[in-house]
Amino acid sequence: MTRTEYPWLLPSAMVGPPDAGDGTGTPAGGGRRPRRTVRDWIVDTVAFLFAALLGLTALDVSEQINGDSPIVLVDQLLGAAACCALWPRRRWPVRIALVLTVVSVITPAAGGAYLVALFSLAVHRPFRQLAAVGALALVSAAVQPLARPDPSLHTAASIAIGIVLVLLMTGWGMLVRSRRQLVVVLRERAHRAEAEAALRAEQAQRLAREAIAREMHDVLAHRLTLLSVHAGALEFRPDAPPAEVARAAGVIRDSAHEALQDLRQIIGVLRTPDDAEETGAADRPQPTLATLDALVAESRAAGATVLLHNRIADPAAVPAATGRTVYRIAQEALTNARKHAPGAEVTVTVVGAPGQGVTVTVDNPAPPGESARVPGSGQGLIGLTERATLAGGTFQHGRTGDGGFHLRAWLPWSV
Structure with missing residues (x-):
């Protein structure tokens, strides 16, 4: 089993390019991007509605503070653009997270989209890329209440809430990524264990079949030797009395018949090759x-x-x-x-x-x-x-x- 057999379990399961991609939307190796599934559309819709709900809440606060100021119109436009930017976030998670981090400093209406972008980045990308964007997000969370203060909240409280939200969303995304990777690892280990068990069974059968030759010798040697002795007697004594010839021929016929019967049965009679050497019982009756x-x-x-x-x-x-x-x-x-x-x-x-x-x-x-x-x-x-x-x-x-x-x-x- 390879990871490509279970793309929905990968860290980039949300239809983004693999972690090894160049961030331009082209998967590593030049393959085409996977198409969105029904689950992906549902997740994207829920993320958009979540960002829009937080953006509308922020716009309501902005209207109460700024009244008919052009700032409200700017907040509306930037908030709408931030929510729409979430749809291609799977293709450019790092770039969109960086842009929304900067935009959220200018307008609180982009806060919801900014948090969703951080979560998606934590799910899609390794910690090295997340750490750089996350550090900028923490700075943004501290600067935003200073650039656009909310009279209903103390500045220190706003900064603390912003930092907690950033840490919460990134931590949640890292947890989701880790769980998906763990599922992939466990499935790969289970598949490997099944393959190893099948290999051991095949080896056991091969070793058992290799023992057939020794078992055939044990059972058939006596009968074939008896047959050879009587056939040799007929060859070297062509002038033997008819009674002796008939008796030897009967013995040869019976021995050959019994040898054939044993041969049919002996195919399934197997013995461990080293049994005789280990026990010193090579000459003992079976x-x-x-x-x-x-x-x-x-x-x-x-x-x-x-x-x-x-x-x-x-x-x-x-x-x-x-x-x-x-x-x-x-x-x-x-x-x-x-x-x-x-x-x-x-x-x-x-x-x-x-x-x-x-x-x-x-x-x-x-x-x-x-x-x-x-x-x-x-x-x-x-x-x-x-x-x-x-x-x-x-x-x-x-x-x-x-x-x-x-x-x-x-x-x-x-x-």
Whole structure:
């Protein structure tokens, strides 16, 4: 997201040129000025009416003091011109503020327009430009009661009121500018955080896919080696008895079929590349659904309360790739429960049948009492989603209404 995507949030949101402009009405970079919106017309109209109301009040006081003097006519003309000068103030905020600051010394009828111009300058321009005009405005506020005194007010009181109004309008404008800039910064930070989160998710998926090759070796090496041995025997013993040839051919056919089945399933079976090196378990058998009881027992030994409902009568009949994925899903869910819901009872349910698939659900309520929030990146759940999706299954997870957590995955189980 760039600032140009949200022009209404910029410090120059009131349809003025950017702060980097040259003050001539041409935006930095030579682009065309944005057109006024409905909101801009409403703001301009309210500003004009405000300046006109204060100008009429000042003219009434001038008529009471000067009667039919030509000074009243001069005040009327200059006051009207000052109010009309507010319409192009977005294009030349510095110049108009300077002119109205000088004019307000000559006629009090320009006081309202002068205050609006100061406010607009504070909104549109950085403090460096505002400081120069603001210093002149403070001098003008002190000189104006001396040049055009009001008999109804003490001179010191008039000077004090003028200075307070100048400080009030400039301070208000600076506050509006700061709030708009803060909104832009917060939106940019939110967009950056979303982009970084998407990048982390993409990196997690890329690393998970890179682990496919190692998983394929673990599962398919045995079957392909067996197939190669029997094919080599047929090649080097062409005179073998027909019974042995038939038996070797059957083994080759069965091994090839099973290898193809495993290959379809293994695409979604992922493992962290450094797991074997870190644990020293490179040669150990990979976990399957049959080892789920050991995983639950390990969690219970660590102090967790885990209820396991494994309704698959023969876990060994589940394909190795599918069982390993179920194992990894349950492992990640129990790890997350220990981190984010310590002391809560975790329920793991596994059901399924050939042709119907395997469904694993893990539920835990909200943790009892107060518990420290443990930060998590969510990369484990991203990896599990990738596992299940590439294996041809589905994966859902999220919080429940009572503050607990629910996880459900379905994986195919071919006949």
